[in-house]
């Protein structure tokens with residue numbers, strides 16, 4: 463019988479056994495499988511040498527090769543079981559849960575001062591029968607400006623103030639476009655507020671941010687007068703800043719209202735005498751407001767002969783800063799939980 467074939471075969475089996483002993487993971491096992499039993503493996507290579515074996519020896523050699531194949535196959539299987547078991551044991555050890563350990567504390571956040579102020583505003587206006595609606599932050603120039611009576615050459619449209627997406631689309635600079643959207647829907651009368659984020663191309667400082675929040679208000683009905691505006695906003699001011707709060711309306715200009723005003727509240731720190739908080743004025747500016755301009759009503763499909771209305775816009779951060787006596791707006795955007803937990 464051909465002894466070189468037998469020696470080679472023994473060597474293959476021995477080497478396979480060595481490698482299997484060392485194999486520590488399924489990949490290593492697979493390497494042995496491919497290198498020994500595979501299509502281009504050592505056993506197939508060996509069989510190529512059969513040509514040189516004497517014909518009478520070939521069946522014997524063939525039987526030996528088969529035996530070797532079975533043996534290596536069985537050993538791979540066995541080693542696989544061991545490795546799988548080891549993997550499982552390692553996992554069980556690594557993933558053990560000690561149910562007797564105290565739970566790690568879940569960090570919960572805190573409502574943001576803006577959110578607290580907003581919820582208070584919503585409570586007040588919902589209590590007066592208003593609906594709360596939202597509009598898009600990315601807005602048509604048409605709604606942000608044109609339908610609010612803001613002409614193409616108005617300074618607010620300057621690129622220094624407004625973020626333009628393209629010539630027709632802006633990041634809304636105010637929540638007022640929601641007025642136009644709501645009026646266009648018809649379905650009168652309207653009593654709505656619309657809170658949301660607005661954007662202006664401002665540098666960050668203690669009182670400015672390129673992104674802040676406003677709450678818009680709009681009332682449209684028959685026979686709405688400036689007295690309704692004053693009564694509503696006075697009630698709002700007393701709810702937010704306390705029952706002794708007085709209000710004052712100063713003439714102002716907004717393109718979408720006529721007449722327009724700014725509302726001041728008496729300083730809730732000094733009661734109006736003048737202090738550091740109100741910079742000696744006794745009054746604090748709170749919001750812009752006015753009677754909806756007839757041209758705006760018309761552009762939004764409402765007959766100004768039949769309906770009138772008032773509108774207002776409040777800076778939410780401004781209310782939060784005043785109410786909680788925070789002197790730097792940047793604190794509102796840092797989301798430091800130690801700061802937020804104070805409110």
Ligand code: DAH
Nearest residue numbers: 636638750751752773774775
């Ligand atoms: N949109 C105005 C602003 O951003 C605020 C405002 C003023 C809104 C008067 C109104 C209003 O609805 O009537 O400065």
